[in-house]
Amino acid sequence: MKPAVFLDRDGTLIEDVGYLDDVSRVAFFPWTIDAIRALNRAGLPVVVVTNQSGIARGILDEALVDATHAHLTARLAAGGARVDAYYYCPHHPRGSIAAFARECECRKPARGLIDRAVTDLGLDPARSFVVGDKWTDVQLARAVGARAILVRTGGGAAEERRPVTGVAADAIVDNLAAAASWILNQR
Numbered sequence: 001m002k003p004a005v006f007l008d009r010d011g012t013l014i015e016d017v018g019y020l021d022d023v024s025r026v027a028f029f030p031w032t033i034d035a036i037r038a039l040n041r042a043g044l045p046v047v048v049v050t051n052q053s054g055i056a057r058g059i060l061d062e063a064l065v066d067a068t069h070a071h072l073t074a075r076l077a078a079g080g081a082r083v084d085a086y087y088y089c090p091h092h093p094r095g096s097i098a099a100f101a102r103e104c105e106c107r108k109p110a111r112g113l114i115d116r117a118v119t120d121l122g123l124d125p126a127r128s129f130v131v132g133d134k135w136t137d138v139q140l141a142r143a144v145g146a147r148a149i150l151v152r153t154g155g156g157a158a159e160e161r162r163p164v165t166g167v168a169a170d171a172i173v174d175n176l177a178a179a180a181s182w183i184l185n186q187r
């Protein structure tokens with residue numbers, strides 16, 4: 001069982017542009033590709049875990065999420081970097097699309113996406129890391145016993161100003177590049 005790095009997508013890997021309803025709106029942070037490549041070179045599987053409630057809300061569909069992830073894969077590959085797997089939650093309890101309008105086990109901070117990745121890829125969550133821009137990402141890390149890194153990109157700076165009682169990150173850093181450095185320094 002291998003340790004891994006679980007990355008939030010919007011606000012962490014790419015700019016948070018709200019509901020990403022067109023692939024043309026993908027905007028990488030300038031350091032993203034280098035940071036992921038550094039994790040790849042360290043032999044750490046990199047797994048994206050993302051809430052995409054826009055599917056349940058009827059704003060976007062699964063084909064668009066798949067196309068977005070194919071686009072990310074191609075852009076990363078051009079820079080010699082790789083995400084090993086993508087997992088998303090399409091649900092929301094107040095969604096308008098019946099198939100996805102429900103409580104679920106996979107909407108972060110619930111741990112379902114990580115549980116699926118652990119099974120599929122043979123990962124050890126207790127030796128893993130979660131990087132995200134929301135306290136829910138930190139709570140997800142806690143739920144699976146991983147270490148938590150909050151980044152200040154996306155909503156992260158605002159999150160840092162609004163601490164949540166009982167929820168503490170192992171590190172709060174400026175961006176994904178600093179998070180990758182922090183992770184590699186732990187090993």
Ligand SMILES: [Mg+2]
Pocket residue numbers: 008009010011012016132133134154
């Ligand atoms: Mg995010």
Ligand SMILES: [Zn+2]
Pocket residue numbers: 089090091104105106107
């Ligand atoms: Zn879900």
